[in-house]
Each structure stands twice: as C-alpha cells, then as structure tokens.
Amino acid sequence: MSKLEFDVPAKGGFSFDLCKRNEMLMKKGVQPPSYRKTGTTIVGLIFQDGVILGADTRATEGPIVCDKNCEKIHYMAPNIYCCGAGTAADTEAVTDMVSSQLQLHRHHTGRESRVITALTLLKSHLFNYQGYVQAALVLGGVDVTGPHLHTIYPHGSTDTLPFATMGSGSLAAMAVFESKYHEGLTRDEGIKLVTEAICSGIFNDLGSGSNVDVCVITKGHKEYLRNHLLPNPRSYVSAKGFSFSKKTEVLLTKVTPLKEKVEIIQSGEAMEE
Amino acid sequence: MEETKTIAHEIGGIQNDALRFGLYGVKSDLIDSHPLQSSLASTKKTQEEMKRKVLANTYGSAFPLKTDLDRQILSRFQRPPGAIPSSMLGLEVLTGSLERFGPEDYLNDPRDSETFRPADMHHGMEVRLGLSKGPVCPMFI
Numbered sequence: 001m002s003k004l005e006f007d008v009p010a011k012g013g014f015s016f017d018l019c020k021r022n023e024m025l026m027k028k029g030v031q032p033p034s035y036r037k038t039g040t041t042i043v044g045l046i047f048q049d050g051v052i053l054g055a056d057t058r059a060t061e062g063p064i065v066c067d068k069n070c071e072k073i074h075y076m077a078p079n080i081y082c083c084g085a086g087t088a089a090d091t092e093a094v095t096d097m098v099s100s101q102l103q104l105h106r107h108h109t110g111r112e113s114r115v116i117t118a119l120t121l122l123k124s125h126l127f128n129y130q131g132y133v134q135a136a137l138v139l140g141g142v143d144v145t146g147p148h149l150h151t152i153y154p155h156g157s158t159d160t161l162p163f164a165t166m167g168s169g170s171l172a173a174m175a176v177f178e179s180k181y182h183e184g185l186t187r188d189e190g191i192k193l194v195t196e197a198i199c200s201g202i203f204n205d206l207g208s209g210s211n212v213d214v215c216v217i218t219k220g221h222k223e224y225l226r227n228h229l230l231p232n233p234r235s236y237v238s239a240k241g242f243s244f245s246k247k248t249e250v251l252l253t254k255v256t257p258l259k260e261k262v263e264i265i266q267s268g269e270a271m272e273e
Numbered sequence: 274m275e276e277t278k279t280i281a282h283e284i285g286g287i288q289n290d291a292l293r294f295g296l297y298g299v300k301s302d303l304i305d306s307h308p309l310q311s312s313l314a315s316t317k318k319t320q321e322e323m324k325r326k327v328l329a330n331t332y333g334s335a336f337p338l339k340t341d342l343d344r345q346i347l348s349r350f351q352r353p354p355g356a357i358p359s360s361m362l363g364l365e366v367l368t369g370s371l372e373r374f375g376p377e378d379y380l381n382d383p384r385d386s387e388t389f390r391p392a393d394m395h396h397g398m399e400v401r402l403g404l405s406k407g408p409v410c411p412m413f414i
Contacts (some may be wrong), residue, residue, distance in 0.1 A: 015381055019306040020295035100374045109371060132309055
C-alpha cells in the first residue's frame, strides 16, 4: 500500500530515542534513578446508595517518604472518581488523560459519562502499553445504570466487585472487608468500614501511612472528604517547652513567638499610577 | 555559503546519531530500539486494517478506497514550510483524531523539545520539489 499521508507535521508522544543508550548504560552498571511510587492502600466498596472510595496519603520514593499528604483519589467525571496505586506519575497522567477523553465524549454525546466507558478507556490504554505504565486503579462511580466498582491492574485486566482493595496494603485492608462487609450498608457504616480498612493498611504496611481520604459518590451527588481521619498527627512543638537535663543551669530564658502580628496602618495617599 | 559544522541527524530516513539510536546496521534496520515501539506500531497498523475491513464489509469495497483517496488529498493541502505550521484540520476530521485525546497531545510536544529547530523554508521547498532528501522539518540539529 503506498504511503497514505504526505509528510504530515510531526506529533509528540512517547519517544524511544534513548532506549539503546540506556540499555548500554545499565549493562555497564549505572543505576537508573528511582521514581516516586504510591505504595499504598486504596479501597472501594458499594453501599446501598452508591460507592465509597478510600485511600491513604503517603507517597514513597524507595525507602523515603516523599509526600506525607498526597491525593490519591483522582477526579474522572462529576460522577466518577478513581484511586491510583503504583508509580505516582503514571496514575496521575493516565487518570488525567482519561478524564479529558471522557469530557470530550460528554461534549460529543451530551450525556453523563458511564463508569464502563472510563473502564474501557483505561483498560485499552494500559494494555496497549503492555504493563510499562504501572498504574493499578480502583474506579468507582454512579451513573444511570447504577453504582459500579472496578479494579484495573497494570497490564490491563479488570475486575468488577462489590468491594475492592489495591496496593501494598491491600491484604490488610481486604482482611477487614472480608470479615465486616455485608450488603445494604448505610452511609455511616460504609464510611466507618472504609476508614477501618485504610487504618489497617496504614498501621500494618510500611508503604502506607499518614491520613485517610474518603470519597462518597451517590446518584447526582458526591462528597470528597479530604483528610477525613488523621490517625498520625504531627506535633511540631512540645507543649511543655524545652526541658534541660538536671546538671544544666538555666542562665537566661527568652521566648520569641514565631508569628508576629502585622498591623495595617492607613497610609496618607494612595499610590498614583 | 556557510559550511555546516554539524552532520545532519536524519538523512532520507536513516537515523544518523549513534548516541541516540545506537550503531547503524542490519539489526537496527529490522528491530526497533524497544519491543514496545514495534508493538505500538503494529497495533496501530492492525487496528487500521481491521477498521478498513469492517467498512469494506459494511459499505462495499469502494467506500474505503474513496476514504483513502480523500486522506491523500487532505494530507497534501499544507502551508509552505515556514514559521506557521499547518493545522491539518480536514485530515484530523477524516481520521477521527480531532475527537481523540492521547499521550501524543500532552507529552513531548515537538515545539517544546530542547533540540527544536525552526523550520527552514528553503530546505522545505527543496524537499517538496524533490531536490533534497530528508524530512521537511528535521527535528534535531
């Protein structure tokens, strides 16, 4: 078949230019730079009126916690939210891209987006990239056909479940769900169960920590409870003040408060331009 | 005429830069730098063929032939190479890429790359007339 398109201007996208050079460097022993993962606990469950999603807020870079309060519940559509585990950049890029695609689709069809649309878009994108885009997602939302909850694995396989957990803390959270989940949960029971599952992940898994984020989606209404629970508060200054050991003689105590009050004095003339 | 101190990066399709693309040879001709690159290219090709077959089965074999002809015509309507790039709106509507949003739309915009080279009008016209080899807008220095 002859060339169909005649010298169309270049587009962006993935560039494979430096792959051979990187291969050669790795063979010589150069370590590739580490990237930020979200080693995480993310959960979702279906209750009687809709879907509740939950996530912890720690992002790790190897053994270091690089973000103590990151957001793992991403917006996809007004009625669909997605939690992401895996490489932080991958989850954010993929969810942003599919969110844009859903918005284009909404403009085109004039209807509310459905959760299976988001599912199909995410799934085909991840499969196309053969697992190199390391994003494990829990997708939940309520559309005209009812509440839906799906999990998507990095290679592109999906599951439809009444309750789901993903990430390094998934086993701890799943243990809580398996013992306490039942159909027909009320909103408060659902939030309590999700919080318990995330806390179980926070306290038992190294890759998860800090606070709990919860998102409740019902028909026509959504509530994003950012930092719903803070089980690991940071206390920056000791309330008792600094106590010296017994052998030290205190010569002088001077306390300087950190915040100073700024007083606005009414100046005489306004600036003229 | 100034003597060019740099060697052209891509002459007539052959990728010249050893540090970027590896040494040139039979193997590099056949195999792409990463298995994912060949996988993406073949997926794109297979999906296009499948779409074409479906259209041929539904509307008859003349319809995809007509679409191909339209695509060739629309891709040839471009501005002369220079400062303003052509938007290819007709081609985008025909291929459906106007309604699609993918990684090529937000990643790696060629205008933002470090080795962006503003389009040389004279070189572009020479390529169009068949007097020079190489892509109309060479990417690297």
